[in-house]
Amino acid sequence: MFLVSKIFWLIAQPLSLAFLSLLVGVLLMLAKFRRSGGVFGGLGLIVLFVTLFTTTGSYFLQILEDRFPRPSPEPAELSCIVVLGGAFENVVMASRGGVELNQAAERFVETSRLARAYPAARILVSGGDGSLSGIYEGDAHASQAFFQTFGIGVDRLIREGESRTTFENARYTKDLLAQNRLERCALVTSAYHMPRSVALFRANGIDTLPWPTDYRTTGKVRLGLDFTQPALNAQLTTTAAKEWTGLLAYYLLGRTQTLLPQ
Numbered sequence: 654m655f656l657v658s659k660i661f662w663l664i665a666q667p668l669s670l671a672f673l674s675l676l677v678g679v680l681l682m683l684a685k686f687r688r689s690g691g692v693f694g695g696l697g698l699i700v701l702f703v704t705l706f707t708t709t710g711s712y713f714l715q716i717l718e719d720r721f722p723r724p725s726p727e728p729a730e731l732s733c734i735v736v737l738g739g740a741f742e743n744v745v746m747a748s749r750g751g752v753e754l755n756q757a758a759e760r761f762v763e764t765s766r767l768a769r770a771y772p773a774a775r776i777l778v779s780g781g782d783g784s785l786s787g788i789y790e791g792d793a794h795a796s797q798a799f800f801q802t803f804g805i806g807v808d809r810l811i812r813e814g815e816s817r818t819t820f821e822n823a824r825y826t827k828d829l830l831a832q833n834r835l836e837r838c839a840l841v842t843s844a845y846h847m848p849r850s851v852a853l854f855r856a857n858g859i860d861t862l863p864w865p866t867d868y869r870t871t872g873k874v875r876l877g878l879d880f881t882q883p884a885l886n887a888q889l890t891t892t893a894a895k896e897w898t899g900l901l902a903y904y905l906l907g908r909t910q911t912l913l914p915q
Contacts, residue, residue, distance in 0.1 A: 655817050658902075665898065666891050671701040703890070705883040708874055710890025715870040717896055718844035720915060721851065721863040728862070731771040733830070733838035735861065736764040737822050737850060738780015738792025741799075747789050752799050757843055759867035761799055764841050767864070768805050776800070777811040777829060777838070779822045791816075819846070819899070820908055823853040830859065843867035845892060849899050852909035 663669060678694030681687075703709050740760045742753040754761070768776055780792030793814035797807060813829055816822045830838065837860055842850050844865035854861050869889060879886055904912045 658818065662895065662898075665894075667700055667704040667894055668887060668891070671697045671704065673697070674700060704887050706878060706880050706886065708877050708879050708886070710886055710888075710893045711870050711874040712876050713897060714845050714889055714893040715872060715874045717846075717848050717893070718865065718868055718870055719872065720913070721844070721847045721865050723865055724862060727770070731767065731774045731839050731862075733775040733777060733833075733835040734764055734767050734771070734864075735777045735779060735826060735830075735838045735840050736760055736796075737819070737840075737842040737846070738778065738796075738816075739783075739843075739846075741792045741795040743782065743789040743791065743795060744784070746795060752795065752802070757867050760841055760843060761796065763864070763866040765800065765803050765805065767839060767841070768800070768809070774809075774839075775811055775833065775835060776805070776809050777813060777826060777833075777835070779813040779816055779826045781814045781816050781821075783817045790814075819849055819853055820903065822850070823857045823859065826854075827857045827859050836860065837862060839864040841866060843869075845869060845896055848914055849896060849903065849909075852900070852911060852914045853903065855914065856909045 664673070674693050674697030676697075678690045678692070678697060681690030681693060684690075737760065740754055740757040742755050745753045764776060768774065778793045778796045780796075782789045782791045791814045793812035797810060797812070800810065801807065811829055811833060813822075813825050816825050830836070840847075840850060840854065840861035841864045844867060847863050847865045851861070851863055869892065900909075900912060903909045
């Protein structure tokens, strides 16, 4: 299933769809199927325009980010903090060493803040190597050096380094929480990723306190045209498409109980 999902997403992401549609359109036209070729070519251009020059991606990402607000006021106590991986540039670290973070770094920055605010809380890092090759160290391993840098003791860490997907994050975390007798943990992940994470954790019988971070939108986005930042629009549309596709796929496969939890 992991391999299938990786290959499917290589094809299904918006820019790939636009390219494939245009390619099929050109090939059909060369084969004298001009009407069919025009349909595929037009579809590719529409997908490309929506991806690059509209706020569609931001708008649908914002829907996900607004689903779970951050706790306010913050709880008086926390027994544990579960943080989902995806914030370390493991491919770069494998060749250059050190600690390299990507755009999702706020997941671990916020976890560090919580670790200081709740010194008795354990920290469970869930994240293995999600690459197709499977030859890199996952976030669970990389996080040890990160937390040590900020004075957070290794004895507080519980590392789950086998998971490659959000589904596996939830399944493997469940066992570790039971082994360590930890309940009602804060769940830290990117705000747009929180609905899918909560749905899977609930389906596995894990009660968590959603703690979203790493916001990508302002919370005030409306549908419309945007010619000022095509590269960013493409990135946000790709992220939104991946999350909504994941929510739908897990629901249809029976791995979650609701399409969009709240």
